[in-house]
Amino acid sequence: MIPYLEKRAGHSQTMVYISPFIALGLTLLGGIMLFSLLGKSPAQAMHAFFVAPLTSLYGWAELGVKASPLVLIGVALSIGFRAGVWNIGAEGQLTLGAICGGCVALWLYRVDSVFVLPLMMIGGILGGMFWASIPAFLKTRFNANEILTSLMLTYVALLLLSLLVHGPLRDPDGFNFPESRIFHDTASLPIILDGTRLHLGAVFALIAVGGIWLLLSKSLIGFQVKVIGQAPAAGRHAGFSVNRIIWFTLLLGGGLAGLAGMFEVSGPIGQLLPSISPGYGFTAIIVAFVGRLHPVGSLFAGLLIALSYLGGENAQITLNLPIAVTGVFQGMLLFFLLACDVLIRYRIRFKSVSGLRHG
Amino acid sequence: MIRNKLNMLAAGTRKLSTVLVALLVAVTGAGVHADGHGHGPKVGFIYVGPTGDHGWTYRHDIGRQSLESELGVETTFVESVPEGADAERVIRQLVTSGHELIFTTSFGYMNPTNKVAKDFPDVKFEHATGYKRESDNVSTYSARFYEGRAVIGTIAGHMSKTGVVGYIASFPIPEVIRGINSFTLAMRKVNPDAVVRVVWVNTWYDPGKEGDAAKALIDQGADIIAQHTDSPAALQVAEDRGVYAFGQASDMSQFAPNAHLTSIVNNWDPYYIERTKAVKDGTWTQVDTWNGIREGMVSFSPYGDVVPANVRAAADAVKEGIASGAMHPFDGPFNNQAGDQVIGAGEHLDDGVLLGMDYYVEGVEGDLPG
Numbered sequence: 001m002i003p004y005l006e007k008r009a010g011h012s013q014t015m016v017y018i019s020p021f022i023a024l025g026l027t028l029l030g031g032i033m034l035f036s037l038l039g040k041s042p043a044q045a046m047h048a049f050f051v052a053p054l055t056s057l058y059g060w061a062e063l064g065v066k067a068s069p070l071v072l073i074g075v076a077l078s079i080g081f082r083a084g085v086w087n088i089g090a091e092g093q094l095t096l097g098a099i100c101g102g103c104v105a106l107w108l109y110r111v112d113s114v115f116v117l118p119l120m121m122i123g124g125i126l127g128g129m130f131w132a133s134i135p136a137f138l139k140t141r142f143n144a145n146e147i148l149t150s151l152m153l154t155y156v157a158l159l160l161l162s163l164l165v166h167g168p169l170r171d172p173d174g175f176n177f178p179e180s181r182i183f184h185d186t187a188s189l190p191i192i193l194d195g196t197r198l199h200l201g202a203v204f205a206l207i208a209v210g211g212i213w214l215l216l217s218k219s220l221i222g223f224q225v226k227v228i229g230q231a232p233a234a235g236r237h238a239g240f241s242v243n244r245i246i247w248f249t250l251l252l253g254g255g256l257a258g259l260a261g262m263f264e265v266s267g268p269i270g271q272l273l274p275s276i277s278p279g280y281g282f283t284a285i286i287v288a289f290v291g292r293l294h295p296v297g298s299l300f301a302g303l304l305i306a307l308s309y310l311g312g313e314n315a316q317i318t319l320n321l322p323i324a325v326t327g328v329f330q331g332m333l334l335f336f337l338l339a340c341d342v343l344i345r346y347r348i349r350f351k352s353v354s355g356l357r358h359g
Numbered sequence: 360m361i362r363n364k365l366n367m368l369a370a371g372t373r374k375l376s377t378v379l380v381a382l383l384v385a386v387t388g389a390g391v392h393a394d395g396h397g398h399g400p401k402v403g404f405i406y407v408g409p410t411g412d413h414g415w416t417y418r419h420d421i422g423r424q425s426l427e428s429e430l431g432v433e434t435t436f437v438e439s440v441p442e443g444a445d446a447e448r449v450i451r452q453l454v455t456s457g458h459e460l461i462f463t464t465s466f467g468y469m470n471p472t473n474k475v476a477k478d479f480p481d482v483k484f485e486h487a488t489g490y491k492r493e494s495d496n497v498s499t500y501s502a503r504f505y506e507g508r509a510v511i512g513t514i515a516g517h518m519s520k521t522g523v524v525g526y527i528a529s530f531p532i533p534e535v536i537r538g539i540n541s542f543t544l545a546m547r548k549v550n551p552d553a554v555v556r557v558v559w560v561n562t563w564y565d566p567g568k569e570g571d572a573a574k575a576l577i578d579q580g581a582d583i584i585a586q587h588t589d590s591p592a593a594l595q596v597a598e599d600r601g602v603y604a605f606g607q608a609s610d611m612s613q614f615a616p617n618a619h620l621t622s623i624v625n626n627w628d629p630y631y632i633e634r635t636k637a638v639k640d641g642t643w644t645q646v647d648t649w650n651g652i653r654e655g656m657v658s659f660s661p662y663g664d665v666v667p668a669n670v671r672a673a674a675d676a677v678k679e680g681i682a683s684g685a686m687h688p689f690d691g692p693f694n695n696q697a698g699d700q701v702i703g704a705g706e707h708l709d710d711g712v713l714l715g716m717d718y719y720v721e722g723v724e725g726d727l728p729g
Contacts, residue, residue: 058455062448162561166531166728175490176533176717182470197447268444273467274530274561278441313449316437317456323409323438 005346015344022343023336030332040319048318049311049329061196063306065268069094069260069280071205071302074287075212075295076256080249082216082293083225084232087250089135089150090257091281092157093128097258098265099161100127102272105187105265106169106180116186120262128258129251131157136250140243146250154281162274169272180272189267201263206299208256213295221248257281290337301337308333399639402426402631403458404436405449407465408564414589414608415563415625419464419487421609422627426635429628442467450475454482460638462631463487465563466532473497483643485634488534490714495645500630503651504534505541505713506681507623508585509688510652510659511605512542513677514620515583516549517670518603525576526557527569527586527593531728533716535587540720541688542585545677547722555723556581566592577602583620594618603665610660621674622660629655649710653682689713694721 031049032042053059073090080087087093101124108116134153138144166178174181189199216222228235228245236242264276287305291297312326404423408416416438423434435458440449446468453461454475462485463472469489476484476497488501515524524546528535543555556579558572565588573584573593577600584604586593594615597604604615606622630648637643650656659678662671680686691702696719702708719727 056455058451065444065448159561162530163728175715177466177490178530178532264444268447271470273443275441275467276443278443278445309445310448313437313440313445313452317403317435317449317452320435 001350001352003348003350005342006349007346008344011344012347019340019343020337023333023340026336026340027329027333030336031329034325034329034332038321038325040321044319045315045321045329048315049326050307052318053307053310053314057193058196059310061193061198062310063303064198064202065196066309067302067306068199068201068205069264069277070284070287070306071299072201072208072260072263073253073257073281073284074291074298074302075205075208076253077284078288078291078293078295078298079212079216079222079225080253081229081288083229083245083249085139085246085249086147087132087135087150087253088147088285089132089152089154089281090253090284091277091279092150092154093131093254093257094261094264094277094281095154095157095161096131097124097128097261098272098276099157099164099261100124100258101262102180102183102265103169105183106272108187109181109184112184112186114186116184117189117266120187120266121259124258124262125255126258128254128256128261130254131258132250132254133247136247139246139250146246150250158275161272161276165272165274171271178274182271183266187266188270189263197268199263199267201260201267204259204263205302209295209299216295221245225249257284286334290334292341305330305334399430399432400459400635401457402432402434402635403453403456403461404434405440405446405453405461405463405465405468406436406438407440407442407467408589409438410436412564412589413591413611413614416464416589418609418625419462419627422631423462425628426631429632430635430639432635432639440468447471447474450484451478454479459483460485460635460643466534483634483638492645492647498634498646498648500646500648500650501534502625502627502656503649504623504625504657505537505688506651507657507659508538508541509545509681510674510677511585511621511623512545513549514666514670514674515542515585515605516546516553517673518620518666519546519550519553519583521580521582522550522553523580524553524555524583524585525573525579525581526555527572527576527584527588528557528559529563529588530561531559531717533714536719536727537713537716538587539723540716543720543722544688544693549673553722555585557723557725559728560588562588564589566590569593570596573597573604574600591615603663606660612660612663617663617665619663620666621662624658624660626656626658651681652678653684695719696721696723 035042035045077087077090101120104120104123131153135146135149138149139146165180169180171179171181192198192200224240224245228240228242265272269276287298287301291301308330312330315321315326316323406416406419410416410420423436426432426434437449440446442465450471460483464487466488469486469491472484472486473491473493476494480496484497486499489499492499526539539557546553556576558576560568560572562568569588569590570592573596576584582602584593584597586607589608591611591614594604594606594611597618598615603620604618605620608625610622610624612619687707689708691706692704693701695701
């Protein structure tokens with residue numbers, strides 16, 4: 001018997017809900033095999049990954065801290081991906097947002113005003129939008145592939161940040177080490193849960209989920225995004241402007257990525273450093289797809305992926321697992337999640353070997 | 360018919376997922392584990408790279424292992440922790456999981472270390488290569504790697520035929536610049552016409568970038584490669600291209616048996632053992648340690664076979680001179696890159712100046728970034 005995939009007539013509604021559980025089950029089985037092979041107790045490993053990080057309020061808050069940028073960027077990217085606009089450069093847009101937001105904080109270093117934070121947020125959003133506008137311009141004007149331009153601009157942004165913190169933004173009292181001053185309290189994000197690091201960014205991530213869900217389901221531009229993504233010819237026939245959608249989705253993705261970058265430097269980091277993001281802009285691409293390009297899906301995907309990072313750190317601490325193993329386990333989880341979604345559109349059938357020979 | 364089968368499949372998967380969820384609950388519910396109790400404090404480490412980098416992190420991990428073998432204490436490490444928002448959480452996790460002494464082994468952990476330390480006055484923190492000690496339970500430690508650079512610079516002065524040495528540098532921070540300058544000054548004492556070409560790779564650990572930088576430098580005429588990055592990639596390139604190279608942080612001779620001249624070896628073991636003992640005995644106090652060749656924190660791997668006896672003697676003389684205090688890598692007189700004298704004869708730069716070094720000395724080519 002040879003298994004093969006057969007296309008379904010339509011989406012399987014059952015599978016829409018069941019496939020994540022199949023994926024979790026397969027991850028569990030894979031994990032049991034992996035950890036048993038390494039001579040670790042699978043029970044302890046699963047506990048370390050999925051339960052231990054959430055046994056305290058601090059742990060839940062950290063989940064929020066880690067998930068906020070992922071969700072914020074993930075929902076924004078999912079809109080672009082739905083329209084077939086492949087913004088791979090959210091990491092760069094995040095970096096520009098962090099630079100611009102951080103520059104505002106350092107520029108107003110001695111200003112004690114409630115307007116500092118809003119200005120930083122505007123700076124972060126504009127910085128990210130500016131960086132995303134370059135691929136948008138190149139795409140609409142010269143039809144340059146936005147995958148390449150947005151990705152390459154990420155490296156430009158990272159080098160720009162490096163240049164600034166090694167030079168003009170360097171802490172004057174910092175022995176020439178490449179980092180800015182630590183931001184003033186007025187430029188630091190409010191903590192929304194005492195005794196933790198959970199900051200205002202988490203609220204904005206939730207607002208973004210709700211806002212983009214409304215946008216997609218209720219607004220004309222949301223409708224246009226869906227139509228152009230699924231049937232570009234129909235969209236053009238209906239008079240929808242493809243260029244407008246390209247600009248809209250890139251600016252939205254860039255703006256929210258920039259905001260996420262500003263939240264990182266103003267929240268948990270508190271200053272500009274040569275590296276501010278452990279790849280949130282790239283991980284958010286996975287978040288968008290694991291979340292099936294749906295805002296609420298992105299929220300859950302962001303939380304799950306954040307948990308897998310926390311769990312990975314925890315497994316290193318409590319079980320002395322090397323990071324390579326925690327990485328393999330995270331990869332396994334993501335692979336099964338994405339792979340099981342195939343079952344929504346395909347079903348597994350079995351073909352007898354003799355049938356194959358004749359066919 | 361099709362619908363029927365679909366329902367069966369759905370029911371089947373539903374059953375399967377129920378079983379799996381039950382399994383998950385069973386497995387994780389049982390997942391309570393007891394920590395072993397060793398003798399003495401539980402010691403935690405966070406590393407910026409993987410323990411298999413064969414360089415910076417690898418040597419810290421050797422130091423950690425020496426705690427287990429020498430003192431029998433329980434240790435934990437977390438590797439490849441990004442310098443940024445994640446570091447604070449990992450340090451805090453180490454605290455809450457019962458570690459009493461925590462070594463944070465990269466510069467970028469400075470602010471998170473100090474932040475967490477304020478909240479946990481009973482836990483001792485040791486931060487490598489930083490300068491902030493904001494509460495009494497934070498010490499800092501580093502090694503005078505520039506002393507090692509003076510030794511390998513001396514060897515380079517003797518061994519380079521083209522008079523061009525390539526230097527792969529990570530980030531333009533004082534520590535790295537100090538190393539380049541110390542290397543250059545020592546090299547030009549032997550060969551006043553030799554120059555150093557620097558490539559900045561903006562990473563501590565990226566074998567691909569490091570290897571590419573080595574190739575570019577060799578193409579520009581360098582016949583010796585020195586590095587301030589952590590992987591042995593540059594040595595492998597040097598071996599392939601038939602030029603010489605120095606190892607960094609650990610003995611890298613295995614990666615380039617013919618090209619390898621010597622490696623500066625970071626030796627953290629004595630310091631880690633001393634500090635852990637101090638916590639155990641209750642005698643730990645805040646210190647700022649900057650040890651060099653004399654104390655053995657900076658040491659060397661054996662010379663490669665290609666290093667002739669007279670060069671070995673010259674290098675040994677520098678090691679002994681620095682260890683005894685008879686010489687200093689930054690003894691005057693020497694000039695900066697622009698040709699202006701930095702310091703006159705009979706003096707050497709003091710630690711304060713060295714800690715903030717942000718210029719090249721004469722003999723280094725190119726501009727300093729930033």
